[in-house]
Amino acid sequence: MAIYSFFILNKNAGMVYSREFTNVKIESEKVYNYPLEVKLDKLGCIKFGARDPVKVGHVLISVNGQDVYFDKMDKNRLKMKDMKGAEDVFEYLNNVANYPVQLKFGRAPLTTNDKLVLTGRFFGLYSLAWQLSPVAHSSGIEQIETDQNRLYCFHTITGFKFIAITDSRQQNVENFLRKSYEIFSDYGLKNPFYLNDQPIKSDLFDFHIQLSVDNIDRL
Amino acid sequence: MAIYNFYIFNREGQCIYYREWNRSKQSGLNQEQEFKQMFGLIIEMKSFVTKMSPTDLKDGFLGFKTNKYKMNYYETPSGLKFVLNTDVNPLGNTRELLHQVYEQVLLPTVIKNVNVNLQEPIKSTVFENKLEDLIRNSTIFKN
Numbered sequence: 253m254a255i256y257s258f259f260i261l262n263k264n265a266g267m268v269y270s271r272e273f274t275n276v277k278i279e280s281e282k283v284y285n286y287p288l289e290v291k292l293d294k295l296g297c298i299k300f301g302a303r304d305p306v307k308v309g310h311v312l313i314s315v316n317g318q319d320v321y322f323d324k325m326d327k328n329r330l331k332m333k334d335m336k337g338a339e340d341v342f343e344y345l346n347n348v349a350n351y352p353v354q355l356k357f358g359r360a361p362l363t364t365n366d367k368l369v370l371t372g373r374f375f376g377l378y379s380l381a382w383q384l385s386p387v388a389h390s391s392g393i394e395q396i397e398t399d400q401n402r403l404y405c406f407h408t409i410t411g412f413k414f415i416a417i418t419d420s421r422q423q424n425v426e427n428f429l430r431k432s433y434e435i436f437s438d439y440g441l442k443n444p445f446y447l448n449d450q451p452i453k454s455d456l457f458d459f460h461i462q463l464s465v466d467n468i469d470r471l
Numbered sequence: 472m473a474i475y476n477f478y479i480f481n482r483e484g485q486c487i488y489y490r491e492w493n494r495s496k497q498s499g500l501n502q503e504q505e506f507k508q509m510f511g512l513i514i515e516m517k518s519f520v521t522k523m524s525p526t527d528l529k530d531g532f533l534g535f536k537t538n539k540y541k542m543n544y545y546e547t548p549s550g551l552k553f554v555l556n557t558d559v560n561p562l563g564n565t566r567e568l569l570h571q572v573y574e575q576v577l578l579p580t581v582i583k584n585v586n587v588n589l590q591e592p593i594k595s596t597v598f599e600n601k602l603e604d605l606i607r608n609s610t611i612f613k614n
Contacts, residue, residue, distance in 0.1 A: 256525045274525055307527050359527065366522070373519055380512045381537055384505065386475035386556045388496040390539035398520050399530040417523060 255428070255465050256401065256417045259367070260436060262449045263411030265375045269436075269452045270367055273465055279313060279358035280305040286351040296320060296330050296341065298357065310357040315341060317354065374415070378405070408433055428468045435460045473558030474612045475540060477602075479577070481589050482550030484510045488593045490602070492612070513544065513552060533566065545569035551577075551589075563610040576601045 260269040284290075290301040296312035312320050318332040320341055330341040344350055362370070378392035396403040397420070406414040406429035414429045414436075439457040440446055446454075476491035486506035498505050513532075520532045534543040536559055543565040545553040553569045580598040581587050587595070606612055 272525075276525060278527060309521065309527075359525075362522075370519065370523055373515065377512065377515060377519065380508060380515075381535060381542070384498050384509055384512065385496060385537065385540055386491070386494040387539045390496075390537045393535050393537055395536040396516070396520065397533045397535065398524060398528050399533060400526050400528050401524055403520075403523065417525065 254419050255422065255425070255468065256419070258417075258432070258461065258465070259371055259413075259415040260432075260452075261371050261374075261413040261415065264449065265372045266449055267368055267371050267451070268412075268440075268449065269457075270364075271458070271461065277358065278310075279356060280310075281354060281356040282306060283352050283354050286348045288345055292342075294328070294330070294342075295322070297360075302357075306357045309359070311360040312341065312355060313358050314356040315344065315353060371415070374405075374413075378407075378413075404429060406430065406433065412436075422468070424468055428464055431464050432461060435464065473561055473614060474606060474609075475556040475558075477556075477606070478506070478509055478552075478554040479593070480506075480510055480513070480552040480554070483590065484514075485590065485592075486510070487589065487591070488598075490599075492606070509554060510552075513554065516544075541565075543569060545573070547573055557611055561611040562614040565611060568605075568609055568611060571605060572602065576605055 254274065256274045257270070257272045259267060259271075262268050289303070290306070291299045292312060293299050298306065298308050298310050298312075300308060302308050302310065312330070314320055315332055318334055320330055320332055323329050323331045332339050332341055332344065345353065374393075382390055382392045392407060393405055394407075395405070400420060402418055402420050402422070402425075404416045404418065404425045406426065408414070412433070414432055416425055416429055418425050435457065436452075439454055439460060440452045443454065446452065474492050475494045477489070478486055479488040481487050484507075486509070489502070489506070498508075500508065516535070517532045521528060531546075532544055534541060536542075539559065541557050541559050541561060543555045543557060543561075545555075545566060547553075551573070553572060555565060555569055557565060576598060580595055580601060581593055582589070584595070587593070
């Protein structure tokens, strides 16, 4: 039972605050023989051919213990660290002589950029849900359900959206979101140095959000 | 009276069946446009959910809620997509109901029929009657 992450968006789909409360890493390492059974795209993301515990959508993290990184300076190639001449991952994997090879795959963590894009996409979904409503006077999305977790959205009359991603068994998330609106008005908006629609960087705000997350977990 | 409308999409994204029961508000679009929007919503929702989730998902997207209605989603391994809009708190398992629609109604009357092409909208009256029976007798519809 847990809250995984928490976001505040302003009315222009900008992200005012984001915080993650989980550090679960999903990674798995496996030895592969030639030819490689998984098919990767040019970002190292598995397209198909994955078998448990590796899944489609996982990203290549390391090859034979050497971390893989994305070289934007060199034609966006995927490279390995600590190799003489920084070897290209795909050249390495296409060479039969290098097999068997030990590959580590895992779920890529969300970068700040990903979060900005995703929260922007949520705005589109929100208004589509309202438009396709079969009954009058419907709001936008308040809850998205999957088999593992849920996304709760609390829309304030001032246009802010408070979003929490939680485990599907977690109760009382609506209360938590209302509480965080209160914290946001107290420690964000009432702060005379806070500029509207700018990201919040306040220790007191962080502290109170953390406090209410800890409290909800005990319920 | 808590079931509003029902869509079936084939794997190409074409709406092959649509029916409504107690729908009180139209979307203001023509029907073709509305089907496209609904399919777009599903596709976007599925990818949004897999990106946003901190863990790996098994079934993925199951539906969403607003303050007035709940959208229930079920997808078969063959890529048929079912969307059922109900009341916010449906009395009964909607996922189970959608599975029954697939297993007890669509499968024997349409999919097992060799003359039916799933690229075309479903016109079978047997299918329609059976679906009507199943939906009208479900606890979700009655309450």
